Amino acid sequence: MSEATTQRPMDGMPLWINQILAVMRLEIRKTLLGRRAFLLYALAGITPAILGLMVVVSSAFGLPPGLEEFGATMMFAAVVFRMILGFALYLGCVWIFMNLFRGEMLDRSLHYYFMVPIRRDVLVAGKFISGWTTSTVLFGVTTLASFLLLNLAFGVDQLQRHLFDGPGLTQLFWYMVIVALGCLGYGTVFLLIGLFFRNPIVPAVMFWGWEALSFLLPPVLKKLTVIHYLESLYPVEVSQGALAILTEGTPAWITIPGLLIFCAIVMAIAAQRIRRMEVQYGSD
Amino acid sequence: MSSHEQDTALKQNVDPQADLATEAEPEGPLAEQVPDERCLCFDNVSKFYGEVLGVNRVNLRIPPGITSLVGPNGSGKSTLMNLMTGLLEPTAGEIKLLGFSPRDPQNLFRHLGYCAQFDSFPPGLNGYHFVYSYLRVHGMSREEAKRRTDNALERTNIAHAADRRMAGYSKGMRQRIKLAQATAHDPQVLILDEPLNGLDPMGRAEIIDLFKELAAAGKHVIISSHILHEVDLISDQVILLNEGYVVAEGDIRSVRGEIDKHPLQIMIRCDKPESLAMRLVRMPHLRELKMHDDRQGLLVATSDSKAFYLELNDIVLEEEIAIEAVTPADEDVHAVYQYLIGSGQESTS
Numbered sequence: 001m002s003e004a005t006t007q008r009p010m011d012g013m014p015l016w017i018n019q020i021l022a023v024m025r026l027e028i029r030k031t032l033l034g035r036r037a038f039l040l041y042a043l044a045g046i047t048p049a050i051l052g053l054m055v056v057v058s059s060a061f062g063l064p065p066g067l068e069e070f071g072a073t074m075m076f077a078a079v080v081f082r083m084i085l086g087f088a089l090y091l092g093c094v095w096i097f098m099n100l101f102r103g104e105m106l107d108r109s110l111h112y113y114f115m116v117p118i119r120r121d122v123l124v125a126g127k128f129i130s131g132w133t134t135s136t137v138l139f140g141v142t143t144l145a146s147f148l149l150l151n152l153a154f155g156v157d158q159l160q161r162h163l164f165d166g167p168g169l170t171q172l173f174w175y176m177v178i179v180a181l182g183c184l185g186y187g188t189v190f191l192l193i194g195l196f197f198r199n200p201i202v203p204a205v206m207f208w209g210w211e212a213l214s215f216l217l218p219p220v221l222k223k224l225t226v227i228h229y230l231e232s233l234y235p236v237e238v239s240q241g242a243l244a245i246l247t248e249g250t251p252a253w254i255t256i257p258g259l260l261i262f263c264a265i266v267m268a269i270a271a272q273r274i275r276r277m278e279v280q281y282g283s284d
Numbered sequence: 285m286s287s288h289e290q291d292t293a294l295k296q297n298v299d300p301q302a303d304l305a306t307e308a309e310p311e312g313p314l315a316e317q318v319p320d321e322r323c324l325c326f327d328n329v330s331k332f333y334g335e336v337l338g339v340n341r342v343n344l345r346i347p348p349g350i351t352s353l354v355g356p357n358g359s360g361k362s363t364l365m366n367l368m369t370g371l372l373e374p375t376a377g378e379i380k381l382l383g384f385s386p387r388d389p390q391n392l393f394r395h396l397g398y399c400a401q402f403d404s405f406p407p408g409l410n411g412y413h414f415v416y417s418y419l420r421v422h423g424m425s426r427e428e429a430k431r432r433t434d435n436a437l438e439r440t441n442i443a444h445a446a447d448r449r450m451a452g453y454s455k456g457m458r459q460r461i462k463l464a465q466a467t468a469h470d471p472q473v474l475i476l477d478e479p480l481n482g483l484d485p486m487g488r489a490e491i492i493d494l495f496k497e498l499a500a501a502g503k504h505v506i507i508s509s510h511i512l513h514e515v516d517l518i519s520d521q522v523i524l525l526n527e528g529y530v531v532a533e534g535d536i537r538s539v540r541g542e543i544d545k546h547p548l549q550i551m552i553r554c555d556k557p558e559s560l561a562m563r564l565v566r567m568p569h570l571r572e573l574k575m576h577d578d579r580q581g582l583l584v585a586t587s588d589s590k591a592f593y594l595e596l597n598d599i600v601l602e603e604e605i606a607i608e609a610v611t612p613a614d615e616d617v618h619a620v621y622q623y624l625i626g627s628g629q630e631s632t633s
Contacts, residue, residue, distance in 0.1 A: 015423045022420035026406070029417070034408030108404040111371055112465075115400075116421045117393040279371040280333070281402060 016122045023118075023126025024133065031096060031134050040095060043088045044142045047079065051149035058153045072154045072162065073171070077236045079146055080175055085230060086212065089139045089182050094204045096135050097190035100127045101274070102200055108281045121271035128191060128267060135183040143179050147172055171235040178230050185226035185259050188266045195273050215240040219247040229255040318347040321383040324368065324473065324504060329377030331363055337528040338363035342377070344523065344530065346506065350499045352515035353508040355525035361508040362401050364525070365477050368506070369398045381473055394422075397466035401477040403458055405450045411461045412437065412446040415468050422469055436468035441490060455482030463491065473504040480507075480514060492518050547571045548589045549613035552596075553581040555606040563599045567592065583613060 031037060067075065104110035113123055151159040151168070162168035189207060193200045214225040222228040222245075231238065232249035240246075250258070324346040331338035339360040353361045366372040367379055370386030379385070384392040405414060415436055419429035437443040442460040445453065450461060459482050466474060476495075480488050495505050495518060509515045516522065524532040549572075554560055557575060561582055564570055569592060572585035586592040589612075600607055 018423045019421055022417065022423070026417040026421065029413070030406050030408045036407065104406075107407065108402045109406045111398075111400050111402060112406060112418060113421070114371055114389065115369065115393055115396075115398050115466075116418055117390045117423075118421055119390045276373070278373055279366065 016119065019118050019122050020126040020129065023113075023123060024130040027100075027127055027130035028134055031099075031130070036095075040092055040138060043092045043095075044138045047083045047088055047142055048145040048149055050083075051079070051146050051153065055149055055153045063153065072151050072158060073167075073236055074238075076147060076150050076171075076175075077234060077238045079150060080143065080178065081231075081234075081238050084139060084143055084146065084179070085182050085227065088142060089135070089179065090186060090208060090211070092139060093131075093135055093183055093186035094190055096131045097128075097187040098194035098200045098204065100131055100191060100194060101277075102194035102197075105279075105281065111279045114277075114279060120274045120277075121267075124267055124271045124274050128187065128263075128270075131191070132180075132183050132187050135187060136180045139179050139183065140176055143175050144172070147175065167235070174233060174235040178233050181233070181256065181259050182226065182230050184263055185229065188259075188263045189226065191270055192266050195270055216243060216245060218245060222247055223250075226259075229259060320380065323347055324382070324506070325378075325380045326364075326367075327378045327380075329367060329374045329379055331367055331372060332375045338372075339367070339525075339528045342530055344533065346504065346521075346523075348499070348502050348504050349520035350495055350505045350507065350515075350518055352519040352522045353506065353525060354510070354515065354522055355508075356510055358527070359510075359525040360528040361510075361525055362477055363528075365398070365400075365475050365506070365508060368475055369396065369400075371400075393471075394469070395472040397469065397471035397474045399459075399462045399466040399474075399476040399479055403455070405458075405461075407451075408449075410447050410449050411442060411453070411457075411464075414450060414461060415465050418465055419468055424469075432468045432470075433464075436464040439467065439494065440464040441487075456484060456487055459483055459491075460487075463494075467494075467498075471503070473506070474498060475506045477508050478510075480509065547585040547587050548592075549583060549585045550589070550592065551581060551583050551609070551611045551613045553608035553610075554600075555580075555608075556603065557582050559603050560599060560605055563603065564596075567595060581608075 031040070101110065104113070118126075147168075148159065151162050159168075190200070190204065193203045193207070197203050211225050211227050214222055214227050217225070228247075229250055232255050233252055324344070326342045326344040329342045330340045337360075342364065353364060355361050363372065367374055368381060368386060370389055370392065373387070381392060382395055384395065386392060409417065412433060416429050416433040419432055420426070422429075424432070434443070437446050440460045440463045442457060442464055445457055450458070453461065459479060463476070463479060466476065479491060483491060495507065499505050499520065507515055507519070521533065521535055523530055552560065553576075557579060561573060561575065564573060564582070564584060567586070569586050569588035570584060571587055572583075574583040576582065584592075593610075596610070599605070
């Protein structure tokens, strides 16, 4: 019998943990170092780039009066809500999570994973965790950079006061939690869409519309959006406009475990799907 | 039937319903002596893509050694290989490789390496990381994965290009790196879909030596090809496929013997076809003779090609015929299949 038949735990860790870590290393390398990573970097960089420009303009000409009244705190909440969660993070998650399986089908490279001795549920877990790690780090950095730049546009004093004498650090922590949970929630939805739709772009765009119009939805339907749960964790009140139907936010102790349970259920469905999946890229 | 006859028996079951038991032995003594745990077993396996046939009612028992799946494009070779590796699920029947089911990848792929036909790779990886990363996914330690990667790259002679991105690899380099990935974990079963495609003659010789080395070590090496003569010299047994059916299987000598009995068509272009035809019709082994429309050549069919070529030389010298070309007209594998399929139909009618 061949040398490769023996299974032994490595570094004292169970085999499946080593395999998840190996899948993560491979996936993160592919996502961040591949030629297509440019799109992700562009999405992650667009908000800090705009805010950086604002720092340059404000240091030269000062802030527009309306903006100064609005305040850095409220403005950052709007930036996270509209530009990061509603645009960059959403599209970034579409790209990362739909490519986990659907993208590899299109690339005709999924079979490489199906040719290694790994349980398909472990493979799903490894790929999902790598997607979540990549998106969280990427858009976490975006959020951090945006936070610093936006406060800097209001002056160095404002930044120092906000961070060290005000609620800045606590707010930043909660925004990071929101970004991490946003990646989890959207990632879960897009993993599912990528597995069940041959052309996942159409449902992704429809879901984008659903999320964008969630402020108009009645309370029951709001609960079928990811953004509703993320809004509940906002450290400041964000105005959703005059037409918004207001509902009571879901408390964090429900939101966080709720998203984790949703994710676990979807992972189980995905694992089942992958177990039965055939690799048929085209003609035989 | 003697043991040799059994060993070399051909299976010509084009019609799966046809009972050809007197002529066909699906398993020779070699396969019978080997326990199931060391064989690749197909039990009445069929695969349909909707209503399109992939393979139908395949029964095989493949012992260690080099086995070639030969057939034209669309004959079901890749389907059979993808079924073995679990990339496809059979519509009916059961497959066991060394006793493992293809639906059990976490165990099967410790013993199996597959070099698929798909000529694409995960984006952003160079050759080294391609092999190394997948060994890490096996669960190997950094050191073990590195050692095995280095060995596999050396063995397949692609170490010099290991740090280059695979997107820039030539066809031959792609074949080598896929082979390195498939062999790096030292599997007992190696399944290789058209592994010689894109390799230059020297590369082919190297890779064929590697196959022989692996087979000599008691491993299963399953190779697919649409060119019979590419694999016939190295194969311990061949499985001929056509339109989803196993049309013949067995020792290569018996398959060759069957082919030798098949009248060979030869095209001759010359300046005196009439004179040549007058002499050729006297040959006892001549089966057919046709003059070309332009009256500048002949198409002949002979049941003894060796004797034909010897006598042709004499005639050409004696008659002072200027020969432009002598070309076998049906030596391609398609003609062999036509023959095998035809004889199968004849025997069932």
